[in-house]
Amino acid sequence: MGHTELTPSAPTSSAKYELDAPHLPPPHLRIFVNRNLRMDTVAAIGFDMDYTLARYKREQLERLAHRLTVEKLVKRGYPEEILKLGYDPSFVIRGLMVDKQLGNILKIDRHSHVGRVFHGRRPLNKDERRQVYRRERIAFVPPRFALVDTLFSLPEMCLYADLVDFFATRGDAGQVDTWKIFDDVRESIDEAHRDDTLKSVVKQDLAKYVERDPLMARTLHKLRSSGKKLFLLTNSAFDYTDHLMRYLLDGELPEYAHWSSYFEWVVVTAKKPAFFKDQEPFALLDPKGVPTGKAVTALERGKVYEGGNLKDFERMTGMIGEQVLYVGDHIFGDILRSKKASLWRTALVVEELEDEIRYSIEHAEDLQRLADLEVERRNLDELTSLQRQHLATIEKRLGAEEARGSAEFEALRLRRDQAKRQLKSVIAAIEALETKVDASFNSTWGFVFKESGENSRFAEQVKDHACIYTSRVSNFLGYSTHQYFRAPRDLLPHERDIMSTEDL
Numbered sequence: 371m372g373h374t375e376l377t378p379s380a381p382t383s384s385a386k387y388e389l390d391a392p393h394l395p396p397p398h399l400r401i402f403v404n405r406n407l408r409m410d411t412v413a414a415i416g417f418d419m420d421y422t423l424a425r426y427k428r429e430q431l432e433r434l435a436h437r438l439t440v441e442k443l444v445k446r447g448y449p450e451e452i453l454k455l456g457y458d459p460s461f462v463i464r465g466l467m468v469d470k471q472l473g474n475i476l477k478i479d480r481h482s483h484v485g486r487v488f489h490g491r492r493p494l495n496k497d498e499r500r501q502v503y504r505r506e507r508i509a510f511v512p513p514r515f516a517l518v519d520t521l522f523s524l525p526e527m528c529l530y531a532d533l534v535d536f537f538a539t540r541g542d543a544g545q546v547d548t549w550k551i552f553d554d555v556r557e558s559i560d561e562a563h564r565d566d567t568l569k570s571v572v573k574q575d576l577a578k579y580v581e582r583d584p585l586m587a588r589t590l591h592k593l594r595s596s597g598k599k600l601f602l603l604t605n606s607a608f609d610y611t612d613h614l615m616r617y618l619l620d621g622e623l624p625e626y627a628h629w630s631s632y633f634e635w636v637v638v639t640a641k642k643p644a645f646f647k648d649q650e651p652f653a654l655l656d657p658k659g660v661p662t663g664k665a666v667t668a669l670e671r672g673k674v675y676e677g678g679n680l681k682d683f684e685r686m687t688g689m690i691g692e693q694v695l696y697v698g699d700h701i702f703g704d705i706l707r708s709k710k711a712s713l714w715r716t717a718l719v720v721e722e723l724e725d726e727i728r729y730s731i732e733h734a735e736d737l738q739r740l741a742d743l744e745v746e747r748r749n750l751d752e753l754t755s756l757q758r759q760h761l762a763t764i765e766k767r768l769g770a771e772e773a774r775g776s777a778e779f780e781a782l783r784l785r786r787d788q789a790k791r792q793l794k795s796v797i798a799a800i801e802a803l804e805t806k807v808d809a810s811f812n813s814t815w816g817f818v819f820k821e822s823g824e825n826s827r828f829a830e831q832v833k834d835h836a837c838i839y840t841s842r843v844s845n846f847l848g849y850s851t852h853q854y855f856r857a858p859r860d861l862l863p864h865e866r867d868i869m870s871t872e873d874l
């Protein structure tokens with residue numbers, strides 16, 4: 371994958387991806403809009419920390435999480451040989467689904483159509499996929515199916531596939547409990563995050579695991595300077611939060627002596643999504659992070675609180691409903707829950723966007739060709755069905771025998787055969803190009819946002835639940851603090867058709 375910096379003046383190879391306004395940031399650093407959002411009506415902006423304010427060096431962290439999870443599994447009684455299992459970052463992307471019952475990993479599109487399936491590391495072919503997932507209607511929901519939608523849990527995909535293979539090659543095939551393996555993997559990885567095993571290693575060497583965004587401090591400063599109140603609402607505990615935030619922000623701008631001065635309110639161990647629906651009280655922490663035991667009646671600047679809940683937060687800060695924009699990276703914990711329980715507006719950070727957009731621009735020609743081929747396929751589909759219908763009409767009029775001898779019928783049949791051959795070759799070209807495009811992005815799973823020309827299930831969730839989405843928090847720096855983030859017109863297929871038909 372290339373990493374050419376794109377500037378607004380950079381030439382692109384296709385009109386489709388041309389930058390349309392000179393003042394906009396380059397595409398991979400833009401903020402995209404699902405629901406209109408006027409920044410001047412936002413009075414407070416809240417931030418999640420992990421993978422939102424703090425961007426991790428993903429491969430490093432994933433390797434670490436993988437190793438620690440394997441070690442935990444061995445402690446649970448898994449054979450020591452699994453310590454040799456390596457980590458393959460190309461086997462994981464966000465938005466995959468695990469079928470615990472069959473031991474498969476799947477990528478599905480927005481219509482719940484199963485596009486790709488792996489059993490262990492072996493891809494299932496079309497027939498096998500159809501056999502397993504197309505014979506009856508399946509609801510892809512827990513407990514049988516598990517969605518992997520946080521960056522923290524990505525390594526579990528690779529580990530799960532390898533364990534399924536590991537037990538199968540040991541001769542346990544048929545009696546491997548793929549359901550239990552997944553539950554064990556997930557519990558172990560969760561435990562590694564929860565019990566400090568992972569965070570204590572990260573804390574020792576922040577430079578190795580955490581990326582510093584040089585524009586983060588300026589971004590927060592710009593938002594604050596426009597009068598917005600910023601707050602931090604993280605599930606991480608005080609000690610870890612303090613280490614990470616110091617690393618990210620301290621010493622960046624002279625106006626801010628300490629990372630916490632960027633924020634009006636700081637809440638750690640927030641237990642999202644429970645924060646949004648439960649009633650846990652806020653606890654005031656002392657400077658060392660120990661609960662003071664004092665009752666909390668107001669949230670004060672410069673103090674750090676633990677736990678808490680949405681209702682008390684709104685009451686004590688006076689920041690209510692749509693005045694609040696919450697920025698997080700987890701569709702379920704940060705975005706969906708807050709939206710269900712409150713009127714908070716939401717911004718989702720999807721760091722994969724950056725690579726996906728860069729890649730799309732670099733391969734604009736292939737993607738444009740793919741779009742053209744799709745149009746060609748649709749036209750040929752229509753043509754061949756029309757021809758089929760005409761042939762049937764002639765047959766009906768003349769009778770099957772006589773129709774076959776008629777020049778009209780034969781000429782039409784030749785043309786139909788030709789169109790059919792053309793259609794076949796267009797379909798083959800689409801498949802080949804799709805494979806090429808996908809493989810050069812992620813050879814195993816393709817794009818995070820797409821599955822065979824459709825939006826992936828993950829993309830659909832982003833579209834449905836996030837008001838705006840972007841690849842990193844500092845992208846706000848490229849926009850005015852009064853920006854009216856306006857959603858593009860929502861077009862239904864018939865409206866799109868009308869707009870693209872010139873000769874109406």
Ligand SMILES: [Mg+2]
Pocket residue numbers: 418419420421422698699700
């Ligand atoms: Mg997070």
